[in-house]
Amino acid sequence: MNVIVCVKQIPDPAQVGSLDPTDNTLKREGKLILDESDSYGVEMALQLVDTAGGGEVGLVSMAPNDEMSGLRTALAMGAAKAVLVSDAELAGSDALTTAKVLAAAASRLGDIDLIIAGTESSDGYTGTVPEQIAEVLGLPSITFAKSVAIDGGTLRVNRQTEAGYDEVTCPLPAVVSVTAGVVEPRYPSFKGIMAAKSKPVEKVTATDLGVTPVGWAGAGQQIVEVAAAPEREAGEIVEDDGDAHLKIVEFLDKLKVI
Amino acid sequence: MALSTIWVFAQGADGAPTTATLELLTKAGTLADHVTAFVAGPADDIAAAVGEHGATKVYATGDLDGHLPGVAVAAAMQAVIDGGDTPDLVMFPQNYEGRDTMSRLSVKLDRTVLTNNTDIAVDGDSVTVTTPIFGGTQLVTTTFTGERPYLVAFRPKSFAAEPSGGAAPEVVAAPVPDLGATGGAKVQAVHVEEHSGPKLDEASIVVSGGRGLGEAGKYEMIEQLAKALKGAPGASRAIVDAGWVPYSYQVGQTGKVVKPTVYIAAGISGATQHMVGMKGSKNIVAINKDKEAPIFGVADLGIVGDVNKVLPKLIEALQRR
Numbered sequence: 217m218n219v220i221v222c223v224k225q226i227p228d229p230a231q232v233g234s235l236d237p238t239d240n241t242l243k244r245e246g247k248l249i250l251d252e253s254d255s256y257g258v259e260m261a262l263q264l265v266d267t268a269g270g271g272e273v274g275l276v277s278m279a280p281n282d283e284m285s286g287l288r289t290a291l292a293m294g295a296a297k298a299v300l301v302s303d304a305e306l307a308g309s310d311a312l313t314t315a316k317v318l319a320a321a322a323s324r325l326g327d328i329d330l331i332i333a334g335t336e337s338s339d340g341y342t343g344t345v346p347e348q349i350a351e352v353l354g355l356p357s358i359t360f361a362k363s364v365a366i367d368g369g370t371l372r373v374n375r376q377t378e379a380g381y382d383e384v385t386c387p388l389p390a391v392v393s394v395t396a397g398v399v400e401p402r403y404p405s406f407k408g409i410m411a412a413k414s415k416p417v418e419k420v421t422a423t424d425l426g427v428t429p430v431g432w433a434g435a436g437q438q439i440v441e442v443a444a445a446p447e448r449e450a451g452e453i454v455e456d457d458g459d460a461h462l463k464i465v466e467f468l469d470k471l472k473v474i
Numbered sequence: 475m476a477l478s479t480i481w482v483f484a485q486g487a488d489g490a491p492t493t494a495t496l497e498l499l500t501k502a503g504t505l506a507d508h509v510t511a512f513v514a515g516p517a518d519d520i521a522a523a524v525g526e527h528g529a530t531k532v533y534a535t536g537d538l539d540g541h542l543p544g545v546a547v548a549a550a551m552q553a554v555i556d557g558g559d560t561p562d563l564v565m566f567p568q569n570y571e572g573r574d575t576m577s578r579l580s581v582k583l584d585r586t587v588l589t590n591n592t593d594i595a596v597d598g599d600s601v602t603v604t605t606p607i608f609g610g611t612q613l614v615t616t617t618f619t620g621e622r623p624y625l626v627a628f629r630p631k632s633f634a635a636e637p638s639g640g641a642a643p644e645v646v647a648a649p650v651p652d653l654g655a656t657g658g659a660k661v662q663a664v665h666v667e668e669h670s671g672p673k674l675d676e677a678s679i680v681v682s683g684g685r686g687l688g689e690a691g692k693y694e695m696i697e698q699l700a701k702a703l704k705g706a707p708g709a710s711r712a713i714v715d716a717g718w719v720p721y722s723y724q725v726g727q728t729g730k731v732v733k734p735t736v737y738i739a740a741g742i743s744g745a746t747q748h749m750v751g752m753k754g755s756k757n758i759v760a761i762n763k764d765k766e767a768p769i770f771g772v773a774d775l776g777i778v779g780d781v782n783k784v785l786p787k788l789i790e791a792l793q794r795r
Contacts, residue, residue, distance in 0.1 A: 233608050240614070310586045341727065342589050343568075347544060347577035356658030358542065359574055362721065375542075376721055377570060380667040384542065386659035396728075397715040436586035436620030445606060445613050448753060448772045453765070456779025461788035464738075464759055467775045471757060473679060473736055474703065474792065 217268030217366070219261040220322045221295065222333040222349070223254040225279045225286030229338050239432075240439040241308055242339060248279060250286035253334035255293070255401035257394050260364055261332050262294045262402075268366065272296035274325040276318050278306060284417060291412035292404030299324050303421040308432035311340075315348030320425035322349070324418070330371065331391045335360055346393035357391040358384050362398055476598055477506040481561040481623075482529070483547070483572050484511035486520040493676075494567035495520075496527045496635035498628060502565055503528030503638060505596050510561065512551060514543045514571060517645050525643040527635065533648035540660040544574025546650045551575075552582045553651050555623075563601060565594075566627040576625050588616055589627040601626075608746065610753050630675065630731045631754065667722055672706050674723065678735045679705030682725050682752070683713065686741020686762055686781050690718040695785045696740060702792040708732065710742045726751035741781040744769030761785070 225248035227233065234243050250258075261273040275290050275298035282302045291298060299321040306317070322331055331350075336343035350357035360376040371386045376395055404412070422430045432438075454463055468474045480502040484495040491499075495511070502509045510531040511517075511524040517534035524532060535550045551564070564579070566572035568590060580587045593604040602617045603626055618624040674680065681703065683696035693713070700707040708730070709723040725732055727750040737755035742748060744760070744767055752758070753772055760773035761781050770776040777784055 235612075311589075312580050312584070312586055315581070336728065342587065343573055344577035344580065344587050344589060347574050348581050351545075351548075351578045351581035351656065354655055356656050357545070357574075358659050359544070360570055377664075378722075380665040380722065382661045382665070383663040384659050384661050390658065395721065396711070397717065436618065437588060437616050438619050439614055440602060440617050441615040443613050443615075445610055450771050451774035451776065453770055453773070453776040453778060455765075456777055456784055458783075460761075460777045460779050461784050461791055463775065463777065464761075464784075464788055465791050467757075467759060468703070468736065471736060474795065 217265050217271035218274065218325070218327055218329050219265055219271070220274045220276060220325055220328055220331045221254065221257045221261045221290070222318050222331065222345070223258065223275050223277045223286065223290050224251040224337045225249065225277060225283050226251045226337060226339040233339065235442060239308065240442055244280055248283045248286050250289040251334065251338050253336065253338050253396055254290070256396055256398050257332040257334055258290045258293050258295060259399045259401040260394055263399060264330070264364065264366055271329070274298065276321040276325070277301070278314060278317050278321075280304070280307065282419060287417060288412050289404060291415045292408040293402055294408060297325070297415060298417045300417055300419050301422060301425065302419055303423070303430070305431045306422055308435055309430050310435040310437060311342040311344045312348055313427070313430050313434045315345045316352055316427045317422055317425060317430065318345065319349045319352040320427055321420065324420070329388045331355070333391070333393050335393045335395055346391055350391035353391070355389055355391050356386050358386055359393045361392050361394045364392060364394065364398065477562045477596055477601070479508040479510060479561040480506040481510045481512045481551070481564045483564065483566045483575055484513045484520070484524060485571065486513070486515060489519045491520045491523050491527070492567070493635060494569060494630050495524065497631070497633045498565045498567060499524060499527040499529055500635050500638070501594065501633040505594065506562065511643070512547070512648070514538070514547045514575070521645050522642050525640045526637040528638050528640055529643050530640065532643045532645045534645060535648055535650050538650065541650065541653065541657055542574065542659050542661065543571040544578050545653060545656050545659070547575045548578030548582060549653055550648045550650045551579055554648050555583070561623045563622070563624045563626065566625070568627045568629045572627055576627055580625055583623070585623065585625050586618070586620060587625045587627070588618070591626060591628050592632040594626065594628070606750065610750055631733050667720055671701065671704070674706045674708055674725070675730045675732055677706035679703045679738070680708050680725070680732050680734045680755070681705055681738045681740065682708035682710065682742060683740050684710035684742030685712045686743070687713070688782065690716070692782065693718055695789065698789050699738070699785060699792070702789055705734070710745070710748050739769050740785060742769055743767040744772070
């Protein structure tokens with residue numbers, strides 16, 4: 217059972233994001249971390265390989281400046297190897313180009329039974345890449361998985377819907393996108409962190425993968441303006457002195473909703 | 475107005491078009507000469523209503539035979555395009571099926587996708603869309619530069635749904651072609667989580683709880699308060715991820731977008747991800763013990779206090795009325 221996890225290395229979401237004033241891309245300088253949304257996929261992959269009793273977890277990631285700290289976190293959790301696509305030409309790439317790059321990178325890791333991705337990244341949240349990867353590779357897919365199991369060669373997924381969930385089955389190989397909370401991601405152990413330092417990470421460029429054009433040239437879109445949104449004005453703030461609930465009742469009363 | 479034809483990804487539920495479908499059709503009617511509803515599934519019971527909202531033509535895939543809609547509808551769309559009917563723009567709702575369909579179609583047609591939008595403008599040949607970023611504090615305007623058709627997804631409630639009194643549209647079958655290996659996923663069973671009271675995204679009052687409640691058992695207060703106000707209970711992503719309540723309760727960027735008359739946020743700090751889903755509410759009440767919490771920046775009435783003290787008194791006061 218060989219599982220590939222698509223992982224994104226993003227700026228720390230606890231920091232306020234900003235755009236590069238020259239080209240309006242999200243600033244991704246400094247240390248990047250493993251997107252929390254992807255830690256669920258890594259954990260899920262490790263559990264599936266463990267249950268299958270053999271195989272390994274490979275990672276694919278696309279990042280500027282050879283950034284690897286987020287990848288190392290996923291390797292420290294237990295993934296075996298990684299392909300990092302890092303290429304200055306990739307700046308400004310759209311979701312479709314990202315999917316083409318990640319699909320080509322995944323294909324370098326040998327036979328694939330399953331590709332796992334988060335439903336959307338925490339920084340760009342386009343939310344289309346997993347399904348685009350499936351189409352690029354000609355694979356079936358199940359998006360928005362809230363539970364994943366493998367039974368023989370069949371993937372069994374409870375897929376989130378507007379009204380509840382669907383039970384969906386699918387033959388392998390396949391692509392699945394997992395929602396946050398699908399499993400509890402493990403913390404890397406000290407041993408895992410040490411071991412991660414010597415795990416193989418292959419660095420390639422988009423050209424190595426044969427994916428062109430990339431970056432702005434391949435994007436089919438152009439940002440024309442970034443402007444501040446109209447602010448919502450803050451209203452009255454009161455400290456609770458034991459009677460603050462009456463303030464709320466009064467407020468609702470004035471709106472004639474009670 | 476320079477667009478000739480817009481397709482709108484359309485879905486029905488319980489015999490009527492979804493609200494998202496009607497919102498997009500209404501907007502499409504202001505942008506193009508011809509609006510076509512591309513229905514994921516049979517169109518019999520929704521054709522009249524999509525016609526009233528501006529669609530003059532309907533493509534319907536018919537029963538999806540257990541396939542997930544994304545892969546099936548995208549293949550049906552490509553078949554129609556290959557047959558010679560190409561739209562200038564395809565509008566999708568930013569939901570599960572809309573997202574999957576546009577993703578598959580983008581690869582088939584080799585076109586970019588622009589998602590999470592809240593507005594669109596057409597000026598001559600240029601089509602620009604607007605996306606709020608950083609929790610809605612900034613608006614990014616982006617224009618398509620490649621070949622048509624352009625693929626774009628809009629967040630729910632970006633546009634108002636208004637009937638324009640159109641006639642019954644022409645309905646044309648757009649069957650799903652053989653999907654080969656890509657069609658391997660099949661729905662075996664459908665589970666519906668029952669809700670009492672109004673739907674979260676349609677309720678005029680929404681009461682949401684977050685981490686500040688302290689523990690899962692305290693969420694009952696949110697349900698009691700929602701019931702006392704004849705509203706719907708909601709939740710922050712934090713407590714959904716923690717497993718306190720099902721995902722269908724989640725308000726935010728990855729959950730439901732709500733715009734009720736009154737939104738009450740109890741024990742919610744106001745992370746970007748949450749604010750995106752509720753900032754459009756007409757009136758916002760926030761209760762949080764941290765007076766620096768970002769939620770107070772958008773609240774019309776902010777109570778700095780412990781939700782576990784304020785809520786029981788509030789529920790009792792409302793029940794006494």
